[in-house]
Amino acid sequence: MHRAVGLHTPSLLRAAMTQDPRSDGQVPTFRSDQTDVVKLAAALVIVTILIGTLYVGKGVLIPLAIAFLISFVLSPLVNWLARRGLSRLLAVGLVMLTVGIVIAGIGTLVGSQVRTLSAQLPTYQTTIRTKIDSLAQQMRGPGVFDGALETVNTVQKEVTQAVQGSPETAGVSKVEVVPAATSPFQTAKDWLIPALSPLATAGIVLVFVFLVLLDSGDLRDRLLRLMGGNLHRSTDALDEAGTRISKYLLMQIIVNVTYALPLGLGLWYLGVPGWLLWAVFAAFMRFIPYIGSMLSAIFPIGLAFAVDPGWDMVIWTTILIVFLELVSGNIIEPLLYGTTTGLSAISLIAAATFWTALWGPVGLVLSTPLTVCLLVVGRYLPQLQFLETLLGSAPVLDVPTRIYQRLLADDPDDALTIVEDTIEDGDVAGFYSDTGIAVLRQASDDFLGNARAEHRLRVANGMDLLLEDLRADYPPPAAGQTRPRIACIGGKWEVDSIACEMLSHALSLEGLPATERREGALTSRYVDKLDLDGIEIICLSYFSRDPESSIRSFCRRLRQRWPGRKIVLALWNAPETLLDPDQIRALGADEVVASVDEAVRRIARMISPEIAEQALIADAPENDAARVEALLETDILDGHARDELDALAKRAADVFNVRFAVISAIDADREFIVGQSMELPGELTRDGTEMIVMPRDDAICDHVVASGETLVVNDTERDPHFAEHPAIRLWHTRFYAGAPLTTNKGHVLGALCLLDTEPRKLDDEEIELLGTMAADIVAVMTGEEGEVPEPKPEPGSASLGQAVPD
Structure with missing residues (x-):
């Protein structure tokens, strides 16, 4: 007789119930569902209050938001002047004065064009009337809707006559209501209030910008205090928000200017009046997402229609605008923006809709920067991580999880598409190592837990199809067809x-x-x-x-x-x-x-x-002779900069929290440890300057010098390149990371190497920081600025435990 046992019932019960202290642990009471409902209700109430506050307080919040965005653009310039010795007050005043002069100059030019254009507009009436009459004549004649229009007109006339001839309206005369005379004070009030409102908003924005730029440090401290919690996380959140928004606005300005300049020159060449006005108008209107470019195109096309008796100017103006839109949208914007905001396309549209409904047209302009702030907050505050999931452009599931999910959903075709997109340069072995095994690992972990029989069958069948297609697409070479x-x-x-x-x-x-x-x-x-x-x-x-x-x-x-x-x-x-x-x-x-x-x-x-x-022996680079000559010209091998290089190695070890760091240089046949963070263990050969010397074939950074790229080995015991390396074994190293010391002429002098006795990983930002510190070391060795290496994956990098990001 068999008995079915629920494998996970005890764990589920423990997660779902808590013991009531009044029951002496005898009667379980279920509280998790009630707690979730309360939390959800509280979250909805908080969100409602926040949205209501944003709507009610938009009169104050909109100028404040605009001021912050302007300060993001001007802050780098103010900081640059402050670093040149100017006081903060003088730097802010100088920047705002310069911006005011530029805006006043552009306004003067635009104003002159507006006056000239307004004086010329009456002369275009004849051209417009002639074109409209011409279009009307071309469209005149029997058409599809002529019968319907005639019927409507007949009905309308009959109704009018019936109303006028009805008894109720007989003998009724029309009465004209004459409005009372308006006083001069009321007239001035009706004109001044709409005009003063934008001026007041502009004044408030100006004051806010001045105060934000002047007290940016104090404001930053207050925001950090309000965010609370982990100071490192709060600092990173503010830095990333500022960097993303500043870069986005700067790129937006560059894109708009690169669009407006050729537009203005093209309109001038075509003879469209007010070409400077329309160029400046287009540059400002393109700050409005989605509809700004269309609105800016209406006026020059309409004016070309009014000016030219023929149609050539209209056609060429339209072609010019369409061409610039295609170039800007498909070349310039992807090239400059890249992943500036980190927002997905859907979140951008949803954000534009939300902020427009909340704050009107100004909200549409501010939607992207404000949503970037929400994205960054969600990235660094654990309680709001759902914002990053909803708004971010980064995939929320890694590649193995996506493939595994497609297999669970019985969609092997989509899984195969993901696989094909993942395999780079035909590196199937790398795909198996990084992704394929990870998919099977998830399937193994779920086998006795979450998976049902149908799920197991789908995964098995799907993997069979994937492997069959990969074998067909990537057959082994002919030499591999011998007996196994x-x-x-x-x-x-x-x-x-x-x-x-x-x-x-x-x-x-x-x-x-x-x-x-x-x-x-x-x-x-x-x-x-x-x-x-x-x-x-x-x-x-x-x-x-x-x-x-x-x-x-x-x-x-x-x-x-x-x-x-x-x-x-x-x-x-x-x-x-x-x-x-x-x-x-x-x-x-x-x-x-x-x-x-x-x-x-x-x-x-x-x-x-x-x-x-x-x-395992690294090949010498093609410019090895020139590289060695550049190394010898630095005279670094005589040990004159040993103390400074030791200090830099010590700093690298402390920054990355590794056991020790070394700075090595390689000549034609030897490797020299020119800097080290601590006394290295073991019996090592030293030269007359007390520097450690090793044969080049045993050099710890020879692979870095050969490739010129950053190399990361998460676990040396798991990589045959390093498992038997004499220095790795002597120093009991389990982790290695090396960044090339590259001069501005492309010569790799050696490497900055991090070593630890425990396996570990470096993220993308840490790898970039390692390259920056390597460039600082090159500056000390050569007296010139070093080249920051760009990490790139090399064939077989997965065997080193971590593919270096591109």
């Missing part, structure tokens, strides 16, 4: 066998013919049926987090039936403690790998040790 020397065997579950198919394909693409075997029950009969004749290396694949007993049993049977074969364990999901080589040997295996790239490189080394050893 490597067998990949699934350990326990079907997901283990799917990983074997990935690994087998990756090995074959590298010229290492391999075959795969499905998972099966660990019995002597199963092992006997494996047919491993001619196989030199057996790779066992496991996603289980606790596979020790299965590994030990499998290895023992393999050793008994197929002696002499080397066994490699591919532990895709095992804890760090199980990856220890000594423990793996105790289980009966020879090697252990944790990624497809590592497996390919380690197995290649086992198959052909000599070729693999040679591949």
